[in-house]
Amino acid sequence: MFAKINGTRIYFDIEGSGYVPRKDKMIHRPVLFAVHGGPGSDHSDFKPWLTPLTEHVQIVYLDQRCNGQSERVDPATCTLEQLADDIEELRRYLGFERISVLGHSFGGMVAQVYATRHPESVDKLLLVNTAPSKEFYPAALDYASRVATPEQLAVIPELFEGRIEDDAHLVRWWDICYPLYFHVQDELVMQETGNRPIGSLEVANYTFAHFIPNYDVRGKLPKLNVPTLIVGARYDWITPVSQSEEMHRLIPGSELAIFEQSGHMPFIEEHDAFLAKVTGFLARDSKEESAQ
Numbered sequence: 001m002f003a004k005i006n007g008t009r010i011y012f013d014i015e016g017s018g019y020v021p022r023k024d025k026m027i028h029r030p031v032l033f034a035v036h037g038g039p040g041s042d043h044s045d046f047k048p049w050l051t052p053l054t055e056h057v058q059i060v061y062l063d064q065r066c067n068g069q070s071e072r073v074d075p076a077t078c079t080l081e082q083l084a085d086d087i088e089e090l091r092r093y094l095g096f097e098r099i100s101v102l103g104h105s106f107g108g109m110v111a112q113v114y115a116t117r118h119p120e121s122v123d124k125l126l127l128v129n130t131a132p133s134k135e136f137y138p139a140a141l142d143y144a145s146r147v148a149t150p151e152q153l154a155v156i157p158e159l160f161e162g163r164i165e166d167d168a169h170l171v172r173w174w175d176i177c178y179p180l181y182f183h184v185q186d187e188l189v190m191q192e193t194g195n196r197p198i199g200s201l202e203v204a205n206y207t208f209a210h211f212i213p214n215y216d217v218r219g220k221l222p223k224l225n226v227p228t229l230i231v232g233a234r235y236d237w238i239t240p241v242s243q244s245e246e247m248h249r250l251i252p253g254s255e256l257a258i259f260e261q262s263g264h265m266p267f268i269e270e271h272d273a274f275l276a277k278v279t280g281f282l283a284r285d286s287k288e289e290s291a292q
Helices: 051-055 080-094 106-117 136-147 150-160 167-181 187-195 201-214 241-250 271-283
Strands: 002-005 008-015 019-022 025-028 031-035 058-062 099-104 122-128 228-233 255-259
Touching: 002 080, 008 080, 031 080, 031 106, 051 058, 051 271, 058 080, 080 106, 099 106, 106 122, 122 271, 136 150, 136 241, 150 167, 150 201, 167 187, 167 201, 228 241, 228 271, 241 255, 255 271
Parallel strands: 031 058, 031 099, 099 122, 122 228, 228 255
Antiparallel strands: 002 008, 008 058, 019 025
């Protein structure tokens, strides 16, 4: 499905019903927007891993502008602020009131910008393996210096400094570095998850070269008044635990959960425990079901 918003076509998909029968009543379920990482990836990163959450929420997946199945536009328009405003406009387009927002990795950066720009629209915020500023990159390089192979150390900057030359170069980069993203390397899972996204090299290069070096929401996070769950993982090299701890320190009343047997994607590696933590957070202190 596509929505024409803010001058571009945004692809979105909806999983789970928002209005379900319960005995003699119809019950509304809350809405969770899932914001994928990247840049240059798409919402397939979350599938099928988040699907069980549809027992509790209706999930809206979206491909950020210039990513996945969404329209290719000038990557200079793909600022984090614009990506956040696209989420807000999609919320309005779909007719939702307050939403919960789950952002993973780069999507967690977008989610933080969204929450600081549109706090009145956010019911709950879930920040999964992400960071509050550009300082994640020096921390990642420090972590990699202890665990990466010489070949991985040599090529890591090519992606994170926006220097990937073409699609073949990008495939080589991921072949070399994708193992860093997992604590336990399941070859089948890695092959399937690595091949599903529709890549967008142009926006990846532009974002890493021009937007990430200026990303920093640390000064705005202490003003957030949104229930927030922060998820980190002990073996996450690219957004190390130090980044989760910093967001937890900055966001008032936030909850921090560190997954001890995962890399960058605990929703894959510790799937059941991740679902239990997220489900409990979404249900806590909220009117999860309201009779109509």
